[in-house]
Amino acid sequence: MGVFKDVISKIEALDPLHSKKIHKDLAGFDDAFYQKADLFTDRFADYLKKKDKTLDYGIDCYLKMIADVRLESLHFLRTGEYTSKSFDEVNKRVYNNPEVMEYYMNGLLLSQFLWGHHYAILNYFTDNLPKFKDRIEHYLEMGGGHGLYISQAISVLKPGTKFDLIDISPTSIEASRSLIGNSSVNYMLSDIFKVPAEKKYDFITMGEVMEHVEDPVALLKKLGELLKDDGTLFITTPTNAPAIDHIYLFTNAEDIRNVIDQAGFKVTDEIGIYSEKVSKERAEKYKVAMLYAAFITKK
Numbered sequence: 555m556g557v558f559k560d561v562i563s564k565i566e567a568l569d570p571l572h573s574k575k576i577h578k579d580l581a582g583f584d585d586a587f588y589q590k591a592d593l594f595t596d597r598f599a600d601y602l603k604k605k606d607k608t609l610d611y612g613i614d615c616y617l618k619m620i621a622d623v624r625l626e627s628l629h630f631l632r633t634g635e636y637t638s639k640s641f642d643e644v645n646k647r648v649y650n651n652p653e654v655m656e657y658y659m660n661g662l663l664l665s666q667f668l669w670g671h672h673y674a675i676l677n678y679f680t681d682n683l684p685k686f687k688d689r690i691e692h693y694l695e696m697g698g699g700h701g702l703y704i705s706q707a708i709s710v711l712k713p714g715t716k717f718d719l720i721d722i723s724p725t726s727i728e729a730s731r732s733l734i735g736n737s738s739v740n741y742m743l744s745d746i747f748k749v750p751a752e753k754k755y756d757f758i759t760m761g762e763v764m765e766h767v768e769d770p771v772a773l774l775k776k777l778g779e780l781l782k783d784d785g786t787l788f789i790t791t792p793t794n795a796p797a798i799d800h801i802y803l804f805t806n807a808e809d810i811r812n813v814i815d816q817a818g819f820k821v822t823d824e825i826g827i828y829s830e831k832v833s834k835e836r837a838e839k840y841k842v843a844m845l846y847a848a849f850i851t852k853k
C-alpha cells in the first residue's frame with residue numbers, strides 16, 4: 555500500500571465517518587492519481603520533518619480542521635450565515651494565532667489531495683498555467699497559505715521568472731517557505747490592502763481569499779492596481795463553505811461573477827466543482843459547497 559493510502563487508513567481509524575466522505579470523493583480515481591498523491595505525501599512528510607513533526611501530526615492537524623468545519627457547518631445550516639463577521643475578528647482568531655493557523659494550513663494542504671473538488675481545481679490551475687508561461691516575467695501569489703499553488707507555479711513557469719508572495723499571516727509565510735524550499739521567492743508579510751499600488755505583475759494567483767474579506771469587490775480592485783493592464787488573475791473561492799475564517803458568503807457562481815464584474819474584470823475561463831457528487835439542482839437546494847475558479851482579465 556502506498557503512503558497516501560496509509561494516510562487514508564489512519565483517518566479511517568481516527569474518524570470513520572469522515573473517511574466515508576474521502577472514499578466517496580476518491581472513488582474511481584486511477585493509479586496515476588495515487589502515484590501523484592504518494593509523491594505529495596512524501597513531500598508533506600518532509601515538510602513536517604523540517605518542523606520536527608511526523609505525518610501522524612499532519613493527520614491530526616487535518617482532523618482538527620475537519621472538527622472546526624463540522625461546528626461551523628452546524629451554525630451555517632441553522633442560521634444560513636458564517637460565524638465570523640469581521641476581518642479584524644478573523645485576523646486575531648486565525649491568521650495571527652499561530653496554534654490555530656498551523657493546524658489549519660497543514661490540514662488545508664492535505665485536503666488538496668483528500669478532497670476531490672480541491673484536487674480538481676489544483677489540476678485546473680496547473681494544466682492551464684503553462685499557457686501563460688511566455689508572458690510571465692513577474693508572478694504574485696496573494697494569500698498563499700500553505701504554499702502549494704506557488705510551488706506548482708515555480709515548477710511550470712520559465713526559469714528567471716520573479717516570484718512574490720504576500721500573506722498577512724506569519725504562520726502562512728513560514729509554511730510556504732518550508733514547502734517551497736530553496737527556490738527564490740520574495741516573501742511579503744502584509745495585509746494586501748497596505749501594499750502600495752504599482753502595476754507590475756503579469757499574473758496574480760489568489761486562491762480561497764475572496765471569502766475571507768468583508769468586501770471582495772475592493773479586494774479584486776486592489777489586485778487590479780497591482781496587475782498590468784494585459785495581465786491575468788487566477789482566482790478561486792467557494793460558495794456555501796462554512797470555515798473558521800470565512801466572512802463573505804457567496805451562495806452561487808452568479809454571486810461570484812457579479813463581484814468580478816463590479817471590480818472591472820471579465821472571465822476568460824471558469825470552472826465550478828461541488829464538494830459532493832450531486833446534481834446542480836440538489837446542490838443548490840441543500841447548499842452544498844462548490845469551489846469556483848476562474849482566469850480573469852481587466853475589461
Ligand SMILES: C[S@@+](CC[C@H](N)C(=O)[O-])C[C@H]1O[C@@H](n2cnc3c(N)ncnc32)[C@H](O)[C@@H]1O
Nearest residue numbers: 649697698699721722723726744745746761762
Ligand atoms: C484559506 S488560505 C488560502 C490558501 C491557498 N491559497 C489555497 O487556495 O488553498 C487564505 C490565506 O489568505 C491570507 N489572507 C487573508 N486575508 C488576507 C489579507 N487581507 N492580506 C493578505 N493575506 C490575507 C491568510 O493569511 C491565509 O494564508
